[in-house]
Amino acid sequence: NYVVQYVVGQKIKEATRSLAKNLQGHFENLSTNKFSSHLVEKFLKESDDEFVIKFIIDELVNKSNILMLLQDQYANFVIQSALDVAEEVSMFNLIVSVIEKNYQSLRNHPYGKRVVLHMNQLMREKQRGHHHYQFQHHI
Template identity: 35%
Template sequence: MQIPSAIAKFTAQFRGHYAVLSAQKFSSHVVEKCLKYIPETRARIVQELLSITRFETLLQDPFGNYVLQCALDNTKGSLFISLVDAVKAHKNLRTSPYCKRTFSKIQMKK
């Protein structure tokens, strides 16, 4: 991931599809890598995840919840706060098997 033009092409193809990719086994790993290693796309990815109409579905998804945890680990400032607020809005899911780690990650980062 060291060729900027390749990275730009690569991430441009994913625009508008990050939420769908996050909920699939193998493509969720790609989204996680983008969040970790391509800081210039991080805000766009998180904004796209936050804008989906059924955020709670992604929060409860067996693969999507890992993407959200990765986003929590790799964001700062207002983007992090927006993500935390979106997760906390669904505090009734705190005991859901796939949500427990996401909520505990929020508690650890305080």
């Protein structure tokens, strides 16, 4: 885990891509573990590679059990990190749509509501920057 985090932190595009591809299909499980969730967050936050960021976000949000990830005590932080780095509107809107679809289950959940609150904060910041995002529900 620490070796992989070190390599990701070095920001060597080819190495980071190779590691991400080798971990394909495992990001869901990694996100729900106390220690390996930090690895997934590091991939998202420290990778300068748009491909890797999209790759991981796509794998996480297109899972049939995304609600479990949104409500998980560790994976909720991974999803919040994904929101932070989803600079492309298409990726940000994808995550927002998944959260909005699961809003009723998230709003009163101790970990799920953290994701909703974080998303709302980011959307307010983006609106101040004259971007036009809308989310219908507020906590």
